[in-house]
Amino acid sequence: MSAREIILKRLRERSDGPLQAPQSDFTVVTGRGWSPQERLERFERLITSVHGEVIHTTHAEWTKRLIELLAAKSIRRLALGHEHPVPVAARTALRNQGVELVDVDRDIEDWKREQFETVDAGLTSTGGAIAETGSLWLWPSPDEPRLISLVPPVHIAVLDADAIEDTFFDVIETHGWAGGMPTNALLISGPSKTADIEQTLAYGVHGPRELVVLIRHQREAT
């Protein structure tokens, strides 16, 4: 018998007999009933509490904020996609702004060291966010691969204010994740950190030292 057969047989022929599976009540992880304003405030409070930065802007103005942000952080080389509306708009706005736009639609084997050592920041879209924990959710794609939110020292994420939902459970259910998962799905809640040296927090241990979230509102915040 193979190891597989031996293990499954032992589990199936359990000496104390078959087990009853209980039903589960998920109400404790859903039904928060927060208003859009409460969701936004909670998201911002939590993600900034773990060193994330938040910039409020509008759909019309966000690329201007991006240009200012890149200048403020002296970002010279920005990695970004080609197809998603977020990188498309960014590419248009950043023409002749003195920022080198780094193509990411290349196999990592061909530019591993370049990405690890010469890119100042990665720009990505997001699928949405979770108010309860201050988390962004991303489904990396061929256009926006997995490593551009991890390897460069700064990650800039673009989030629409109306894409913030209450809980992780709500996101999975609302968007039907169980019906088809991508190669990689991610929750990101702040920049990379560690407390392995005597419980002292340090940022940027392996991934980005900084995470900046550009939150796009429909119109000017009042």
Place this chain on the structure above:
Amino acid sequence: MSVQHFIPQTYTPQAFHRQAHEALDDPQIRANFRRAMDGLITKRRDVFSDWDLEALRELGANIRLRALAKLPDLLEQLEANCQANGIRVHWAENGEAACRIIRELCEARGAKSVIKGKSMVSEEMHLNAHLEEAGIEALESDLGEYLVQLNEQTPSHIIMPAIHLNTDEISEILHDKTGTERTRDVDYMTAAARAQLRERFMAADVGISGVNFAVAETGTLCLVENEGNGRMTTTVPPVHIAVTGIEKVVEHLRDVPPLYALLTRSATGQHVTTYFNMISSPRKPGEHDGPEEVHLVLVDNGRSGIYQDNELLDTLRCIRCGACMNHCPVYTRVGGHTYGTTYPGPIGKILMPHMLGLEATKDLPTASSLCGACGEVCPVKIPIPDLLVRLRKESVGEGRGNVPGAGVKRSRKELLAWKGWQWLATHPAAWRGSTVIAGKLRALTPAKLGPWTEYRTAPKPAKVSLHALVKAHREELAGEGRS
């Protein structure tokens, strides 16, 4: 500063008592653990303050029970869905078989260098040593694991592997092994480790990680982390091998959010970790990064034995948060290495006897005051104190014999003493007679009673027993009533 605390040392469960004494005599160890555990207890309490914690724990326990009730079916479903997604699944009856599978996968790729994310199962089966013997270098990339590996130690906590080391000691280790400056600057040390490990991520042939939850419904492997080393390990090298105990499977994707909410809050008092990494397939055509090959190694290593028994089964609910050790008065005083086992603290005490047998671990179930803190904080409501009592029974041969090494502590003398006690206590006349005799012979009671009298005075029977005193008092009252 003194460097004596990190001289590499081999700890074994057989030497628990000696190791406990050594740890208790070491003020540095006690201070490091006390400070860390106090901080974690406070953070956990604060982060659950706006939750209906009991409802969440109930749900967590219920999800794990459901997964265990359907375990063989879910493992087959997980395998089928992983394979449909392009993840290759391997089964291992024990640690040795799992090591062999992983080594062969590495050799098939001609791998010389492996980078590892944190995995307690890989510690359980001593994977690093196995790979080193085969000429494959395995480097830990979680900062705590990296420090512990540089110092030729094992983790002293399942979530915070280097919790036994303080800043000065870590500075000394990094200076010794990697040539960094001696400093108390944590940012400097973190940046140095980042630079050292980035080279290794780029060069690694294979990445090996653990799994926090394996979702049967979608064939998804979930990894929880703060550092980003787990994402690096599972994305940069061309091959990713995930290794997990067979009990880590859950039925549905929607089972994940409650367990994740319990895990991060119970472990470190965080609302959420920096990264929650869900992997469902290798790199697909058109994608530009991620491994070409993803493997999942399902390890039994004693778990199917635990699974047979209705009471012991609860051990397998564990989601490895470490809250039981953070709240354990014994763990906090003696630290993780004292236990001499991969998993220390309360969860180690109820898990390791199944993996190593009670012969080797007979002192672990008794290293507890049964205060109940571990059971009270467990996010999936494992009745740890009850399981400790059960293992004590098994070790003296009074259980069901479902644990390897059951009966190892059975002693004829002790058994006879208890039988005699039982007979006396159920025969009132003999009991009364014996207390009278004990009162008369009290001068002969020995002053030394083994370990009991190391820190206590020996008990001495009273001149007159309580029964006799009450009887006399009643007679006196009755006499007063008559006059």
